[in-house]
Amino acid sequence: MSQAKQVKQIVRLLRPHQWLKNGFVLIGVLFGHAWNDASLLIQAAYAFGAFSLLASGVYVMNDLIDREQDRLHPVKCRRPLASGALSVSTAGMLMAVCFAAGFALVFLSETRAAWVFVGYVVLNVAYTLGLKHVVVLDVFLIAAGFMLRILAGTTGIGIEPSYWLLLCSLMLTLFLGFAKRQAEFMALDAGDAAAHRRVLENYTPAMLDQFMMIAGAATIISYSLYTVSHETVTLHETTKLIYTVPLVIYGMFRYLFLLHGRGGGGDPARLLLTDPHLLATGVGWVLLVMAVLQRWL
Numbered sequence: 061m062s063q064a065k066q067v068k069q070i071v072r073l074l075r076p077h078q079w080l081k082n083g084f085v086l087i088g089v090l091f092g093h094a095w096n097d098a099s100l101l102i103q104a105a106y107a108f109g110a111f112s113l114l115a116s117g118v119y120v121m122n123d124l125i126d127r128e129q130d131r132l133h134p135v136k137c138r139r140p141l142a143s144g145a146l147s148v149s150t151a152g153m154l155m156a157v158c159f160a161a162g163f164a165l166v167f168l169s170e171t172r173a174a175w176v177f178v179g180y181v182v183l184n185v186a187y188t189l190g191l192k193h194v195v196v197l198d199v200f201l202i203a204a205g206f207m208l209r210i211l212a213g214t215t216g217i218g219i220e221p222s223y224w225l226l227l228c229s230l231m232l233t234l235f236l237g238f239a240k241r242q243a244e245f246m247a248l249d250a251g252d253a254a255a256h257r258r259v260l261e262n263y264t265p266a267m268l269d270q271f272m273m274i275a276g277a278a279t280i281i282s283y284s285l286y287t288v289s290h291e292t293v294t295l296h297e298t299t300k301l302i303y304t305v306p307l308v309i310y311g312m313f314r315y316l317f318l319l320h321g322r323g324g325g326g327d328p329a330r331l332l333l334t335d336p337h338l339l340a341t342g343v344g345w346v347l348l349v350m351a352v353l354q355r356w357l
Contacts, residue, residue: 069140073123073151074116074158080329082111084206087225088214090349093296103217106169110162110177111209117158118184124151125188129257134247135326173216180208195262199237199271206233224286231282235275236328239315242268243325276312283308300352304345311341 085108094100123130123141130142140146159181166177183204192198210229214221244257245265286292287301314337319325324335332338351357 066146069145070150070154073120073140073146073154075119076112076116077333078115078119078329079108079112080332081206082108082115082209084209084229085111085213087210087229088217088219088221090346091222091225091353092214092219093353094217094219095350100217100219103169103171104213106165107171107212107216110165110169111180111212113158113162113165114177114181117155117162118181118188120151120155120158121185122188124148124155171212171216172218173211176208176212176216180205183208193258195259196271198259199234199241202237202240203230203233206230222286222291224282224289224292228279228282228286231275231279235272235279235312236315238268238271238275239319239325240328242272243319243323246319246323247326272316276316279312280305280309296353298352298355300357301349303352303357304348307341307345307348311338311345314338314341 086104089095089100089104092100094104123139127139127141130136130139133142136142141148141151163177166174171177183201187198187201191201206229207226210221210226213219241260241263242265244260245263245268284302284305287305288299292301293299314335315325315328315331318331318335318338324331332342
């Protein structure tokens with residue numbers, strides 16, 4: 061294999077597009093009015109970088125352990141390790157470098173919550189080694205990883221987290237987690253689904269639809285209540301965050317359409333970057349939140 065092709069496979073293994081998920085680290089900066097504080101922005105950038113490196117290390121670890129099961133999946137079989145494009149030794153070295161560099165950034169950042177980063181890695185190791193086979197708990201553990209990202213960008217840099225936003229983020233990540241399981245069902249027949257991911261033996265499409273319905277409704281309700289809560293209005297001195305709710309609802313409905321109508325949902329980060337409706341909704345939501353908090357509206 062040429063050097064250029066090997067570099068391409070390494071980048072695929074590290075999955076940099078998944079770093080989009082680490083945007084949860086920046087929620088504290090956005091809603092904590094910290095975008096004009098250079099020191100807090102630098103600390104948040106360190107946290108974002110550390111999570112990106114640690115997450116890539118986790119992805120490599122997952123692909124190393126799951127490469128045999130990935131060969132049974134119509135899409136994942138093309139991953140660098142499952143397809144044999146990269147060797148196990150190369151992947152092991154990449155994993156070590158990512159973890160070492162990630163924790164080096166944690167040390168340099170002087171974060172107030174180093175335990176968050178350690179907890180994230182420990183959580184993912186436990187998930188990969190067995191907890192991913194425990195029905196329902198598997199998705200809650202995925203959601204817990206996002207909660208740790210939020211804490212790294214709030215408590216870790218000295219910003220008090222909003223319990224409403226923590227609740228809303230939990231519901232949103234549960235929604236996306238159960239949608240991912242549903243997408244795996246839709247991509248494989250019943251027998252292959254269980255062979256690819258053992259926990260799918262305990263799920264059914266109808267059950268996952270119910271879980272998504274509950275988590276999706278809770279996301280919309282909790283975010284809506286956050287925008288009009290006394291705490292939020294007092295902190296931001298505006299009642300206009302309610303204007304951002306339609307974008308949240310549209311984004312979730314669009315996601316459900318892509319899941320059931322287009323067979324998407326297996327990779328939320330890639331879907332957000334490739335679907336123009338979701339991308340426009342996400343960018344529009346950020347810009348509208350900024351406009352409201354800056355009192356441009």
